[in-house]
Amino acid sequence: xxxxxxxxxxxxxxxxxxxxxxxxxxxxxxxxxxxxxxxxxxxxxxxxxxxxxxxxxxxxxxxxxxxxxxxxxxxxxxxxxxxxxxxxxxxxxxxxxxxxxxxxxxxxxxxxxxxxxxxxxxxxxxxxxxxxxxxxxxxxxxxxxxxxxxxxxxxxxxxxxxxxxxxxxxxxxxxxxxxxxxxxxxxxxxxxxxxxxxxxxxxxxxxxxxxxxxxxxxxxxxxxxxxxxxxxxxxxxxxxxxxxxxxxxxxxxxxxxxxxxxxxxxxxxxxxxxxxxxxxxxxxxxxxxxxxxxxxxxxxxxxxxxxxxxxxxxxxxxxxxxxxxxxxxxxxxxxxxxxxxxxxxxxxxxxxxxxxxxxxxxxx
Ligand SMILES: Cc1cc2nc3c(=O)[nH]c(=O)nc-3n(C[C@H](O)[C@H](O)[C@H](O)COP(=O)(O)O)c2cc1C
Numbered sequence: 001x002x003x004x005x006x007x008x009x010x011x012x013x014x015x016x017x018x019x020x021x022x023x024x025x026x027x028x029x030x031x032x033x034x035x036x037x038x039x040x041x042x043x044x045x046x047x048x049x050x051x052x053x054x055x056x057x058x059x060x061x062x063x064x065x066x067x068x069x070x071x072x073x074x075x076x077x078x079x080x081x082x083x084x085x086x087x088x089x090x091x092x093x094x095x096x097x098x099x100x101x102x103x104x105x106x107x108x109x110x111x112x113x114x115x116x117x118x119x120x121x122x123x124x125x126x127x128x129x130x131x132x133x134x135x136x137x138x139x140x141x142x143x144x145x146x147x148x149x150x151x152x153x154x155x156x157x158x159x160x161x162x163x164x165x166x167x168x169x170x171x172x173x174x175x176x177x178x179x180x181x182x183x184x185x186x187x188x189x190x191x192x193x194x195x196x197x198x199x200x201x202x203x204x205x206x207x208x209x210x211x212x213x214x215x216x217x218x219x220x221x222x223x224x225x226x227x228x229x230x231x232x233x234x235x236x237x238x239x240x241x242x243x244x245x246x247x248x249x250x251x252x253x254x255x256x257x258x259x260x261x262x263x264x265x266x267x268x269x270x271x272x273x274x275x276x277x278x279x280x281x282x283x284x285x286x287x288x289x290x291x292x293x294x295x296x297x298x299x300x301x302x303x304x305x306x307x308x309x310x311x312x313x314x315x316x317x318x319x320x321x322x323x324x325x326x327x328x329x330x331x332x333x334x335x336x337x338x339x340x341x342x343x344x345x346x347x348x349x350x351x352x353x354x355x356x357x358x359x360x361x362x363x364x
Pocket of ligand 1: 128236327
């Protein structure tokens, strides 16, 4: 099975199954000399960990990371960085009819059609648990970005039909749904409580803003910055939509409304607005990056759903146990991680994009 490698210069390879022995990631291409500790990675993994909020699954997985290689005396050595997280309970139990039936909204049917058989324990490789490896790699990418003065901030802007109407950054850390609007949070909490009672689930939207991105990241054809971000986001389980800047709303405005006019302030050229979300022609324009990611409702629900087994026999399926009524708050850190990975990769590419930069790298 191919397709577990992401990035070209700062390249990550993720591995492991939801209920296998462990999951992990290897990073190839991280520059030497970056200060890195297990705590740096752990604090990001803790943001993704289940069992932390009343809306999440009640399972308590410690998800403790160990750095196996690539770090010596607290700094990266330039060699591959391997990180591992052991699954606490990887012993197979009785999975009942989940082993043979096709869960609606999951990859069971398509995976079986493609590969002939599947690891039915918690979705195997298709599980949301795979995002743990991305978050671990993203923690390293974020440390590198921090050195470059680049910061990422993702948050939940919508749960089901409840949208944030105000933005207060300090609110994001105050509530378990990571919403910047306290009033919207209260409404979303009530909505999710009702979802739980109905044995149902909800989707939502994560917004991400990146500050400090220099102009020049991305290339004009296949490696457009917005195209790479879209691929990164749409590779996260349950993601169904991506919008850069004004996104779909831009299709309803006129050219005069949508264009960001240039101006020069004290000799520095900048834009008066940022409808483009910080990308023009696939290349970052020096203003903050802004994009939105839409998540579908958690597919595993306790409410009875009609489906069939592998022989085509109909059955009624209720999925009980450890599932979030929404995956959105846990996905906030995954969105940041994937964006960080894209940006580090492009920063490295941009360092050799012109003769001037190449000569500067060698002090010529
Ligand atoms: C962080 C995260 C956690 C997830 N947790 C669950 C979960 O507990 N239960 C579930 O049914 N789906 C969960 N998902 C979503 C499924 O993995 C995903 O919907 C499924 O594999 C089908 O893929 P698709 O929605 O991209 O088509 C999670 C996704 C993410 C990003």
